[in-house]
Amino acid sequence: xxxxxxxxxxxxxxxxxxxxxxxxxxxxxxxxxxxxxxxxxxxxxxxxxxxxxxxxxxxxxxxxxxxxxxxxxxxxxxxxxxxxxxxxxxxxxxxxxxxxxxxxxxxxxxxxxxxxxxxxxxxxxxxxxxxxxxxxxxxxxxxxxxxxxxxxxxxxxxxxxxxxxxxxxxxxxxxxxxxxxxxxxxxxxxxxxxxxxxxxxxxxxxxxxxxxxxxxxxxxxxxxxxxxxxxxxxxxxxxxxxxxxxxxxxxxxxxxxxxxxxxxxxxxxxxxxxx
Ligand code: 9MG
Numbered sequence: 001x002x003x004x005x006x007x008x009x010x011x012x013x014x015x016x017x018x019x020x021x022x023x024x025x026x027x028x029x030x031x032x033x034x035x036x037x038x039x040x041x042x043x044x045x046x047x048x049x050x051x052x053x054x055x056x057x058x059x060x061x062x063x064x065x066x067x068x069x070x071x072x073x074x075x076x077x078x079x080x081x082x083x084x085x086x087x088x089x090x091x092x093x094x095x096x097x098x099x100x101x102x103x104x105x106x107x108x109x110x111x112x113x114x115x116x117x118x119x120x121x122x123x124x125x126x127x128x129x130x131x132x133x134x135x136x137x138x139x140x141x142x143x144x145x146x147x148x149x150x151x152x153x154x155x156x157x158x159x160x161x162x163x164x165x166x167x168x169x170x171x172x173x174x175x176x177x178x179x180x181x182x183x184x185x186x187x188x189x190x191x192x193x194x195x196x197x198x199x200x201x202x203x204x205x206x207x208x209x210x211x212x213x214x215x216x217x218x219x220x221x222x223x224x225x226x227x228x229x230x231x232x233x234x235x236x237x238x239x240x241x242x243x244x245x246x247x248x249x250x251x252x253x254x255x256x257x258x259x260x261x262x263x264x265x266x267x268x269x270x271x272x273x274x275x
Contacts, residue, residue, distance in 0.1 A: 216253070
């Protein structure tokens with residue numbers, strides 16, 4: 001799979017929003033309860049998501065749910081590499097969801113086409129790990145760490161601060177040698193944000209999209225959908241699909257979701273009816 005094709009596609013003005021399918025190779029994911037923790041299940045799930053219409057699947061081995069504890073690099077590599085290698089062999093476009101430069105490097109060597117970092121490449125060595133490789137990158141905003149982020153998050157102006165942070169990280173990536181056309185940005189719904197913060201950012205998606213970088217939005221089955229619908233994670237499907245369509249309508253180029261088939265259908269329907 002050629003590197004660097006995806007974000008360039010997102011930059012094309014007439015491209016329709018695309019779907020990134022989620023493969024959590026973790027025992028403690030809040031949204032799928034660790035159902036794909038063993039490699040064969042995770043691989044089969046990744047292939048199924050691709051067949052269901054995902055443009056890319058995002059493979060992660062470290063939970064980023066609020067309060068989740070970090071895992072050691074060897075543990076994370078042991079979880080993601082067999083899955084990633086098998087998906088690449090199967091011709092599935094793969095993104096690696098990691099904050100660790102060593103995992104980024106190994107995943108890139110194995111043929112992943114995108115690196116999705118919820119820490120926006122702030123770890124020492126992360127910028128260098130992606131700079132020379134030619135892969136696409138997603139830089140996401142997070143206030144604090146997964147361990148601390150939901151402890152009373154506070155902003156003066158959440159939209160202005162998130163936007164400034166994302167533009168600074170894009171500049172750091174470009175300064176390190178990542179081509180502008182390879183960079184996508186993500187406001188990080190639920191990562192150090194209250195429901196009010198999430199709502200303000202959602203309404204500001206057109207302003208964030210106006211930065212010119214493709215926008216990635218991930219709200220699938222998250223707490224904010226639970227807050228809005230009163231549903232448990234396994235029952236947040238309708239709210240998640242509605243939010244994905246609204247995100248696309250507000251300027252998101254890519255939505256990161258669990259329910260790929262349904263989201264692809266909803267996006268197609270919206271696109272056709274709104275033309
Ligand atoms: C890994 N991960 C969990 N939630 C996410 C989100 O909203 N965006 C991105 N880019 N990655 C996420």
